[in-house]
Amino acid sequence: MDKIVIALNGVTGRMGYRQHLVRSILAIRDEGGLALPDGRRVQVEPVLLGRNEAKLRDIAERHDVKRWSTDLDAVLADDEVSVYFDAQITATREKALTAAIDAGKHIYTEKPTATTVEGALALARRAQEAGIVAGVVHDKLYLPGLLKLRRLVESGFFGQVLSVRGEFGYWVFEGDLQPAQRPSWNYRAEDGGGIAVDMLCHWNYVLENLFGKVRGVSAKAVTHVPRRWDESGAPYDATADDATYATFELDGGIVAQINSSWCVRVHRDELVEFQVDGTEGSAVAGLRRCVAQHRSNTPKPVWNPDLAVPEDFRAGWSEIPDNADFDNGFKVQWEEYLRDVLAGRPHVHDLMSGARGINLAELGLESSAQRRWVEVPELSL
Known part of the structure; x- marks a missing residue:
């Protein structure tokens, strides 16, 4: 063999x-x-x-x-x-x-x-x-939830895609009360740490493969927890960002907003979720699940803060079936x-896709430092 x-x-x-x-x-x-x-x-x-x-x-x-x-x-x-x-x-x-x-x-x-x-x-x-x-x-492109989302995109389910909203993260313990569930180098900029460098590389390939290339970014990277404890129990100063709040402009005028944080507590179905809204339908995809709602069965709520909302909004969404065996x-x-x-x-x-990822991370950090929108140029060899 x-x-x-x-x-x-x-x-x-x-x-x-x-x-x-x-x-x-x-x-x-x-x-x-x-x-x-x-x-x-x-x-x-x-x-x-x-x-x-x-x-x-x-x-x-x-x-x-x-x-x-x-x-x-x-x-x-x-x-x-x-x-x-x-x-x-x-x-x-x-x-x-x-x-x-x-x-x-x-x-x-x-x-x-x-x-x-x-x-x-x-x-x-x-x-x-x-x-x-x-x-x-x-x-991330091979997750069952995003494979189902890709199926919806390629079928034209959304009509014109208008926006993408993503929430990613969970609480990473500081290391004193409970051991941290991520390595300490993630929180030291001098060791290549930081959630912007880590996650904006992911979001770049997710966005460009499903919806369109990223053309602009406005981001805020922050260090919410400035002091943490390493694997030996010793305290250290966290010099890297542990949360990044970013808005992206994609091809076709699509607006994407993705929050990435190691300082949040999860009140959603999965650790990462993306909501995609289009003229003909919407969907919410996580790691494994994806649910969708078409224009034809979208409810028509009326804002009235004086009355309880009668609709069960989640009940109007349909589960997208696996229709396949998803391997790791x-x-x-x-x-x-x-x-x-x-x-x-x-x-x-390839490595150019990797370069576009780190390019977006660098420009996101530049946007955060300068408090402005930053254009994302095409990269070439």
Whole structure:
């Protein structure tokens, strides 16, 4: 059986371990390999990379992974390794990806791809010159809720899309009363932290793939909780933003408003929800569910604060059916990317899409600092 050897860097972290190693690569391995259109299967063989030898050894033993290393250069020098994947902290990613490209490896990476748009564009140029297949994780597009939302968009259900409203977030504990459920580097700007850099990269690809490219941004990034406690229980100053409130102008005059916060308590069905309103219908999509209401069954409420509202507004919305078996979104994109590597064709979610994401994050922070609308220019190599 053919095989493809993949170096996975950052598997000791939460996302790298759970979503990329266990639920994607090992799941593909345990299914007998990657299924190809011609009926063949290509097995995947992971090589675990990281800085903590003890953690790597433990993960390898628990999951029957034969190869692991703390030496990035040695792994990249191995001709048997075809693909390098990066889920490290943002501050270390650009250097490692550059080394992998120079070693002739195909690359697949979490986002942001770099700490600056200049760095992200440099990676894209380098990958193009090297002729390798590069991909950036766009996991939100593969969520069941957003797949159903895409179905509505592509069917013309909304008519003319007018607006998009998104709410994302939850309360991340400061670390004193209860341990924080996110790593402390997320709250230090000097380590590449901040919710604007993290989430505006996501919202850029969600908006441009479902509704249209982002042409302008007005944002306010704030640090609501200035003091937190790290993994060892030591207090530290939070230097990165923990909430960003942003408005975007998209192609076609669509207005999108998305709040991203690690300082909110959830009173909605899911941790992220998007409401899309159009001339012919509206929908609300979360991680898994999507409900919609057409123009023909939209109620006609009248504002009267002196009387209780008679309508049950939620009752008039219809559940969008699955109509498919939804696999783990990270795994599905891994399979798409690996098929592109084997076929020698570009991956649709490439390093330029990653650069547009960090570009929007930078411009959002610029807008916040200058308290003004900022145009989003086209990027090119």
